[in-house]
Amino acid sequence: MTGTARLLGFLLRRERLSLPWWLAGVTLLLFVQSTQSQELYGTAAELETLRQTIGANTAVIAMSGPPELLRSIGGEIVFEIFGFLAIVVALMNMFLVGRHTRADEESGRAELIRSARVGRRAPLAAALLLAGLADVAAGLLVFAVAVGTGLPIAGSALFGAAVTGVGLFFGAATAAAAQVFESTRAVYGTVAALLGAAFALRAAGDVGDGTLSWASPIGWGQRAYPFAGDRWWALLLPVAAAVLLGAVAVALLARRDLGAGLVATRLGRAQASAVLRGPYALAWRLQRGSLAGWAAGLFLAGVAYGSIAESIQDYVRDNPEIAQFLTGGADDIINAYLAVTAGMAALLAAAYGVSSVLRARTEETSGRAEVVLATATSRWTWLAGQLSVAVLGTVLTLVAFGIGEGFAYGMSVSDPGQVPRLVGVALAYVPAVWLVVGVTVLAFGWLPRPATIVAWAVIAYCAVITLFADSFGLPGWSRQASPFVHTPQVPLDAATAPPFALLTLIAAALVAAGYAGLRRRDVGY
Amino acid sequence: MGTSPQAAIEITAVHKSFGVTKALDGLDLTVAEGEVHGFLGPNGSGKTTAIRVLLGLLRPDAGQVRLLGGDPWRDADTLHRRLAYVPGDVTLWPGITGGEVIDLLGRLRGGADRRRRDDLLERFDLDPRKKARTYSKGNRQKVALIAALASDAELLLLDEPTSGLDPLMEAVFQQCVHEIKDQGRTVLLSSHILAEVEALCDRVSIIRLGRTVETGTLGELRHLTRTSIAVETSRPVTGLTGMAGVHDVVIADHHARFDVDTARLDTVIRELAPLGVRSLTSSPPTLEELFLRHYGEDGAAS
Numbered sequence: 001m002t003g004t005a006r007l008l009g010f011l012l013r014r015e016r017l018s019l020p021w022w023l024a025g026v027t028l029l030l031f032v033q034s035t036q037s038q039e040l041y042g043t044a045a046e047l048e049t050l051r052q053t054i055g056a057n058t059a060v061i062a063m064s065g066p067p068e069l070l071r072s073i074g075g076e077i078v079f080e081i082f083g084f085l086a087i088v089v090a091l092m093n094m095f096l097v098g099r100h101t102r103a104d105e106e107s108g109r110a111e112l113i114r115s116a117r118v119g120r121r122a123p124l125a126a127a128l129l130l131a132g133l134a135d136v137a138a139g140l141l142v143f144a145v146a147v148g149t150g151l152p153i154a155g156s157a158l159f160g161a162a163v164t165g166v167g168l169f170f171g172a173a174t175a176a177a178a179q180v181f182e183s184t185r186a187v188y189g190t191v192a193a194l195l196g197a198a199f200a201l202r203a204a205g206d207v208g209d210g211t212l213s214w215a216s217p218i219g220w221g222q223r224a225y226p227f228a229g230d231r232w233w234a235l236l237l238p239v240a241a242a243v244l245l246g247a248v249a250v251a252l253l254a255r256r257d258l259g260a261g262l263v264a265t266r267l268g269r270a271q272a273s274a275v276l277r278g279p280y281a282l283a284w285r286l287q288r289g290s291l292a293g294w295a296a297g298l299f300l301a302g303v304a305y306g307s308i309a310e311s312i313q314d315y316v317r318d319n320p321e322i323a324q325f326l327t328g329g330a331d332d333i334i335n336a337y338l339a340v341t342a343g344m345a346a347l348l349a350a351a352y353g354v355s356s357v358l359r360a361r362t363e364e365t366s367g368r369a370e371v372v373l374a375t376a377t378s379r380w381t382w383l384a385g386q387l388s389v390a391v392l393g394t395v396l397t398l399v400a401f402g403i404g405e406g407f408a409y410g411m412s413v414s415d416p417g418q419v420p421r422l423v424g425v426a427l428a429y430v431p432a433v434w435l436v437v438g439v440t441v442l443a444f445g446w447l448p449r450p451a452t453i454v455a456w457a458v459i460a461y462c463a464v465i466t467l468f469a470d471s472f473g474l475p476g477w478s479r480q481a482s483p484f485v486h487t488p489q490v491p492l493d494a495a496t497a498p499p500f501a502l503l504t505l506i507a508a509a510l511v512a513a514g515y516a517g518l519r520r521r522d523v524g525y
Numbered sequence: 526m527g528t529s530p531q532a533a534i535e536i537t538a539v540h541k542s543f544g545v546t547k548a549l550d551g552l553d554l555t556v557a558e559g560e561v562h563g564f565l566g567p568n569g570s571g572k573t574t575a576i577r578v579l580l581g582l583l584r585p586d587a588g589q590v591r592l593l594g595g596d597p598w599r600d601a602d603t604l605h606r607r608l609a610y611v612p613g614d615v616t617l618w619p620g621i622t623g624g625e626v627i628d629l630l631g632r633l634r635g636g637a638d639r640r641r642r643d644d645l646l647e648r649f650d651l652d653p654r655k656k657a658r659t660y661s662k663g664n665r666q667k668v669a670l671i672a673a674l675a676s677d678a679e680l681l682l683l684d685e686p687t688s689g690l691d692p693l694m695e696a697v698f699q700q701c702v703h704e705i706k707d708q709g710r711t712v713l714l715s716s717h718i719l720a721e722v723e724a725l726c727d728r729v730s731i732i733r734l735g736r737t738v739e740t741g742t743l744g745e746l747r748h749l750t751r752t753s754i755a756v757e758t759s760r761p762v763t764g765l766t767g768m769a770g771v772h773d774v775v776i777a778d779h780h781a782r783f784d785v786d787t788a789r790l791d792t793v794i795r796e797l798a799p800l801g802v803r804s805l806t807s808s809p810p811t812l813e814e815l816f817l818r819h820y821g822e823d824g825a826a827s
Contacts, residue, residue, distance in 0.1 A: 271625070
């Protein structure tokens with residue numbers, strides 16, 4: 001353990017720029033939720049109405065938490081936000097621990113550190129301490145925001161501790177996974193799968209009799225019932241599990257060589273297959289994994305949205321006052337809902353498109369583009385290879401969403417025809433998504449260095465317009481700047497060709513302009 | 526240096542800046558067809574920038590660049606069919622194996638010799654089945670080298686190709702370059718390893734702060750160097766101090782040690798001969814020393 005304290009100081013320094021953002025995210029999420037909830041459901045009567053409507057809606061329960069939390073306004077806040085806080089804190093821990101254990105070993109930095117007067121267990125201990133400190137900080141911030149927005153002190157303390165508990169569990173789980181796998185990607189994949197399972201288990205448990213929720217680290221935190229019974233003992237579970245996983249990590253560390261894992265990476269092909277022969281094949285090969293991930297994610301999102309489509313109708317039938325907020329009123333409620341969800345999917349598909357185009361920039365800054373461009377591959381062919389994935393991949397992700405939503409909704413109304421119909425609805429957004437892809441290409445061509453920030457800012461802008469334009473009362477011109485606003489709201493509105501053609505044309509022009517920039521600039525800077 | 530029809534590379538007065546940093550400051554470089562040309566300079570002297578200009582990845586701010594008779598910026602993709610490149614810092618796609626990268630680069634370049642590829646894999650002792658993320662720096666370098674050496678390219682641009690290779694592999698590399706030279710192909714070899722350049726290169730250009738400070742054959746450059754002499758004579762040594770071209774004289778009675786400009790060697794030996802030379806050792810000028818004089822504290826060239 002020699003050198004742990006010094007290493008911890010070094011890790012804190014390495015994290016000084018990214019860690020504050022995670023903590024700021026936690027703070028902001030809770031602050032917005034707490035003020036909003038207290039405004040909406042501030043009185044006992046409002047809370048009672050909510051309890052009755054939500055208590056019967058399995059979809060909302062599956063997305064949020066156990067309805068037992070709805071006993072007080074504080075509990076309502078925990079009900080709505082705890083799942084999201086848990087995801088943020090879990091990912092923070094995954095990156096904090098993964099980056100300073102397996103990623104350092106993979107890059108060779110760990111070798112340099114271990115060659116100094118540093119004990120074998122010191123890097124692991126320092127990474128776990130770092131994650132623990134971050135978890136305590138997150139818990140304290142949750143406590144401070146909860147108390148600061150007027151919630152009871154005792155419940156706030158338990159709320160903060162529950163968030164810390166989720167963090168500790170995932171930090172220790174990452175440490176254990178980092179001992180097992182040789183590559184950082186495999187570690188992150190495992191922990192992300194664990195997080196997905198934790199969410200799914202608690203969703204199934206909360207909808208059912210609650211048993212499965214006890215198998216989920218997120219469920220443990222929620223079932224401490226902050227502000228709704230304050231069961232501190234529930235937090236013994238995440239603490240015990242974290243200690244156990246930490247001990248497993250330490251035990252495994254003693255049984256392996258530096259850089260090795262318990263599961264060795266497999267050997268690959270000695271020769272390239274006949275398929276891998278050009279810039280297109282290379283781009284697809286490099287991005288197929290992330291495309292499959294995004295497509296699967298959008299498919300699942302589609303299933304989630306589709307499965308509650310019918311209950312939305314019931315919900316509105318029971319609460320007619322809500323119908324007046326929806327365009328089309330109660331009659332067209334399902335179509336309005338399907339249009340809105342397709343818009344959400346379009347945002348996700350656009351985010352995928354941006355990340356895919358930005359892979360070109362990663363290739364460039366890493367020097368790998370240079371190797372390809374030094375062959376007979378022209379800049380256009382190289383870019384076209386990358387773009388082929390973005391252009392077709394966005395279509396694929398939208399199709400996956402349409403299939404998922406159509407399948408789930410079709411099941412509930414016994415109509416297989418919903419699959420092609422909702423695929424068509426999702427595809428209506430293709431031109432708008434391509435336009436965002438085009439903007440990213442433009443930024444990549446002319447402003448390569450800030451391209452990443454510019455492109456994600458565009459996504460953030462479109463998201464704000466789609467999600468909040470009405471509730472924030474934004475001026476009309478600001479809405480017009482989002483390509484999604486110009487897409488007909490099918491199936492609510494009729495699809496007409498001109499907006500699609502225009503959006504596609506603009507997208508093509510943006511790509512051409514972006515290429516013009518790439519052609520005349522230096523590569524690699 | 527006049528324009529010769531056989532020049533594979535011709536760079537004239539090229540300037541390239543990145544913001545305030547001047548990477549190339551009037552660089553001249555001529556590489557004749559069929560020669561192995563050493564491109565020497567310390568880190569940050571502009572070697573890599575020059576090679577990137579030759580590849581058409583960077584556009585020069587001013588000056589002329591000709592590569593295999595074409596304009597590397599305008600005709601990049603057609604010219605690249607005829608050349609192979611090994612970057613100084615090889616980064617590969619982490620999830621793709623070394624064998625796949627070699628094949629892919631060969632195909633992107635327009636085909637590579639399968640037999641030569643397998644032969645090179647064996648000579649460089651590389652396991653092609655490993656994913657690139659598991660390769661060490663030396664092994665990544667081997668992947669890029671094998672991909673380049675397996676091609677039929679007329680021109681090879683090698684940017685410090687042996688950094689990270691062990692001495693055994695360096696010997697294999699030198700052998701390969703000799704074979705390429707025998708086939709009449711052209712090589713531009715950037716390096717700061719002088720032994721390598723001395724062993725391989727017909728001509729050498731030395732670059733410093735983005736400008737060529739010296740160019741010529743190794744023989745020509747030796748005229749700019751000093752030979753170290755240690756001599757023992759039967760009569761006490763006199764008259765050496767103050768002779769033109771003689772430096773750093775240390776005389777102890779019948780013994781003397783000094784450096785002499787290689788061009789003045791003859792005059793100095795004539796001066797020593799009447800003193801009755803009992804023994805004489807001379808250390809030949811090395812590029813190393815030439816290098817040190819160019820970048821050492823007394824700096825100024827020649």
